[in-house]
Amino acid sequence: MKLGFIGTGALTAAIVTGLKSAADNSVTVLLSPRNQEIAASLALRYRDVRVAPDNQAVLDSCDTVMLAVWPQIAHEVLTGLRFRRDHHVVSLIATLSREEIATLIAPVEHVTKALPMPMIAHRQGATIICPPDRRMAAFFGRLGKVIEVDDPSEFDALSVVTASFASYFKYLDTIHGWLKEHGVADAQARDYIVTIFKALANAPETTPDTGFMDLAQDYATRGGLNEQILRELTARNVFDAFAESLDGVHRRISAGAAPRIGPQS
Numbered sequence: 001m002k003l004g005f006i007g008t009g010a011l012t013a014a015i016v017t018g019l020k021s022a023a024d025n026s027v028t029v030l031l032s033p034r035n036q037e038i039a040a041s042l043a044l045r046y047r048d049v050r051v052a053p054d055n056q057a058v059l060d061s062c063d064t065v066m067l068a069v070w071p072q073i074a075h076e077v078l079t080g081l082r083f084r085r086d087h088h089v090v091s092l093i094a095t096l097s098r099e100e101i102a103t104l105i106a107p108v109e110h111v112t113k114a115l116p117m118p119m120i121a122h123r124q125g126a127t128i129i130c131p132p133d134r135r136m137a138a139f140f141g142r143l144g145k146v147i148e149v150d151d152p153s154e155f156d157a158l159s160v161v162t163a164s165f166a167s168y169f170k171y172l173d174t175i176h177g178w179l180k181e182h183g184v185a186d187a188q189a190r191d192y193i194v195t196i197f198k199a200l201a202n203a204p205e206t207t208p209d210t211g212f213m214d215l216a217q218d219y220a221t222r223g224g225l226n227e228q229i230l231r232e233l234t235a236r237n238v239f240d241a242f243a244e245s246l247d248g249v250h251r252r253i254s255a256g257a258a259p260r261i262g263p264q265s
Ligand SMILES: NC(=O)c1ccc[n+]([C@@H]2O[C@H](COP(=O)([O-])OP(=O)(O)OC[C@H]3O[C@@H](n4cnc5c(N)ncnc54)[C@H](OP(=O)(O)O)[C@@H]3O)[C@@H](O)[C@H]2O)c1
Pocket: 006, 007, 008, 009, 010, 011, 012, 032, 034, 035, 036, 055, 067, 068, 069, 070, 071, 073, 077, 092, 093, 094, 095, 115, 116, 117, 118, 260, 261, 262, 263
């Protein structure tokens, strides 16, 4: 595979870093020259990673091309380029549909949507792929888990999950702040939270047949402390409000209007 990237930003850097830290990392990579600093540092760091003089040179030298620019500029960037019918184009632009991308990159026939996340740099997390694609499943499978879906609406719904990351850290930060207010040293509080939540995150994987609510109930002993917090938050409609926010993000993604997915969302 000769792999090219149009757009060398945070996500491209994460994919190339994950790829080049894998045992079998012989894929040659050609990067578009923007962002210049990121492209140059990746080329300096890894063998078989080069920076092309321009976007067209990436297309001319590669068989597989990942699109990693923001949706707002995708039209301007892509319509000026000459794609070949035999290119395999993988769009990482979450909020543009496969049909919209296909129109911009005609005459390409093979278009796949993929949604990796920045933790791919550490070969962790999961990449959603639509429609299922053997080559891309094998590629991303070396960099973490792969979830393949046939239905674009399923892809959009799964994408909504990525909008909950910031709130997850806010949840941990609330506990951290509370501990500090109650006299626990900053580092010790953080260490405890990190360790205990890592163990909790492992629980669904170690008991794959157990539902999330069953896991909640395991801790929510009647009259116990976990039950108190779960009951109080439920009574204040915290979880309903959260589900409504997921609905709101889903509407934006489905309408192709979500400006940013990722750490800066
Ligand atoms: N970051 C995430 O977690 C994440 C997750 C899933 C999907 N995505 C999607 O991935 C795409 C890229 O996200 P990102 O976080 O990597 O963004 P980013 O860090 O802002 O990178 C985008 C890159 O595109 C470059 N660019 C601008 N104009 C260009 C042009 N005409 N030709 C080639 N490159 C150009 C920019 O270069 P300059 O810096 O020189 O302007 C920038 O380095 C977006 O569509 C986003 O929705 C991101």
